[in-house]
Amino acid sequence: MAIPLSYNLRNLSVRWTTTVMTAVGIGLTVTVMVSILGLVEGLHTSLAATGNPRHVLVMRKGSTSELTSTMTRQTFQDLRFTPGILRSPSGDPLASLEMVTVMVLESPDRPEGMNITLRGLLPVGFTLREQLKVVEGRKFLPGNREVIVGKSISDRYPKARIGRTLRFGRGEWTVVGVFDSGLSAANSEVFADLDQVSADFFRSDILSSVLARTADETAARTLVSRLSSDRRFSVLALTEREYYEQQTKSGDVVKILGFIVAAIMAVGSSFAAMNTMYAAVSRRAAEIGTLRVLGFTRGSILLSFFLESVFLSLLGGTFGCLLALPLNLVQAGIGNWVTFSEITFAFHVGPKTMAEGLAFAMLMGVVGGLLPARMAASKEIVIALRET
């Protein structure tokens, strides 16, 4: 027969100072863990949402990113009619020639400036990005020195608000609009007219990449293998989703560092939980003896103390998750090792992250509670009753 859970709950509330201190210790460890998970999750969400599985990205063979890739107009003309690329109602292929480079933007907290991805594109580029909405102002007009900026850019860099002018390339550009493309990484980019930008950077014929739309994922994969194996082009094709998934590696260093930190903190918190539970067991020796006299088995005593420890850690875990919740309001920037520019993303502390945090807390409770619970269960009745 199991000992009622309310027994453990009462015990935790009687010694509430000890309970609170141990739980808060575990909680802070969980906060660190959840923050790291929230960062990685946010980065992942941002990058994964950018990659449309129906889109194929074409770059020069051997390049690792759009930034280091080159694409001549000739190659673009040759490959845009490849079977598999969808056509618009007017019959033009849905393939967008784009140029990607970086520009420097200063912000109050980074006066030395941060690299921002600058993308030059034609109207077809907007057709492909149908989730992109201009939320303020208007789109740039072809042939004009105008740019539109992603929402995160406009939020984080006062210099890039609507109506301001940016200096890059060969002169000044006016910010005429702000766009929002949901959670995608495009929100950290600046868009401008392809021909204007490429002329400014002396790259009128050497652009970066081609983005093409296919009917579905299978068609995308067929197109990828068709382009990659075509010797005329010597290009690297991959689905847009694959491309952005590779970039989530940018968070790896922070992730590994964070996990090490959380693991070491967890060791410390487990020891603390163990201490608390040992104290609980030795203080309640007489109670344990009484329970045994009443007929509770060693097994149920083991379970009872074990559950108490797990419960204690879950209490801490809940506190830790709550403490990490405000992070959802925080926008962070992280350097992208692939593009040498910044990706802005929001921390994402969601149900999944919190469940992982609670599981992590439970692990500490399990480790901390197992030995003390075993000690409680192995007490002999007579000796336990005599202990004070």
Add this chain to the structure above:
Amino acid sequence: MVNHLPLAVKNGLRNRRRSLLTILSIAASLSLLGVLMAMYQAFYLSPGTEDQAFRLITRNRISLATPLPVSYRDQIKQVPGVREVMIFQWFGGVYKDTNFENFFARFAVEADKEFLMYPTYRIPDEQKRAFQNERTACVAGRPLADRYGWKLGDRITLMGDIYPVDLELTLRGIYDAPRDNENLFFHYLYLREAIPASMRDYVGTFIILAKDRDVVPRIAAAVDKMFVNSPAQTKTETERAFEMSFLSYLGNVKVFLLAVCGAVTFTLLLVTGNTMAMSVRERVREVGILKTLGFTPGGILGIVLTESVLLSVIGAFLGLGVSEGLCAFLRRSPTTFADLKMLHVPYSVIALSLLLAVFIGLASAAIPAWSASKRPIIDCLRFND
């Protein structure tokens, strides 16, 4: 406090399991704190090395991935105070496979200037000459050569990614350097021959060696001013500042380090405080007896505080030992951060950790010790937990 030591030690030894767990818990937290503080110190508080102060790096203002015209080298050479300018080209590429363990920095440099730019690199003269006289030769730092078991004369093949070429190199020299010693250097001229003509006029970065460290800021300003109206504007900064700019790619490392340090310290306080509260409560009756024997409230306070400080200082020593171990682990990680390769727990961090341990010992025991010393004898003796 010393007078209380024997009693404090005895008390600490009474519940050995609890003392051990407390020490281990403190050690775990402080080991983390030690490493984080060591990193903070290495990144933000160390001024860089003596010879670094003479070097500057010029790159394209837009980004590291955007190249500069190679002709800039001779123009920079004319700037007053500049002793020498060298092409310094990151090759990237792949050695063996794309696994992170097989990653190390490879640079194309001008062989005749390389060892002038880095005076702390030591290499036997005949190896240096062999490297300089053969276009496909390369040199590697000792730890890197050891990692792969390279010997002089070994062939090393690098597959290009930024550059669409594969390079066949021959190891002609192994250099020793106190810092940043896991790099591979080869001839820029060899790379230049191999790449398509359209890429030959551009390079990634230049290294400038100043005649004197005092003129370094002036050189940086003068170089950037020279190219301010050119299509490719430059950004010139000291080698140290250049290294630090990579750190900012990891996001706001400073805030991360400080936030975690804060959380760890607070956790420490809780853990130790909890233990001391439990340990004092357990022996309230004993405190009553001690008082009956004539111990003053101050004496009781001293005994408890001594015990707590003892526990946390032992934990701190243990933790600092683990810290140094963690530093050794980080030193071995495949990274290009020279600061991480040199990571040690410095004396300042040891001192700070011990100070913190004493503070935590005192702060955590203060409340339980105070209330135990104040409690009337009768209450103490009657106390039943």
